[in-house]
Amino acid sequence: MNKRWTIDDIRNYVEKNSDSTLLTTEYHGFSQKLLFKCACGNNFEKTFKKFKNNHQRKCDVCQPPKASR
Secondary structure, eight states, rough: OOOOOHHHHHHHHHHOSSEEEEOOOOOTTTTTTTEEEEETTTTEEEEHHHHSSSSOSOOTTSSSSOOOO
């Protein structure tokens, strides 16, 4: 069974696994975009799934998107 993530679980995961900070205060599901603050000071939005599974843990300036195939 899959784990149900809460906003506190996500905040703890972000603190332990990246230099970014979670700014969003409510979590409504895996398709919701969350607002993060990168270590460089830029804000960026990602779904938690992309943040966690695809290692997209920085803004587009610090970690540019990969070119599409």
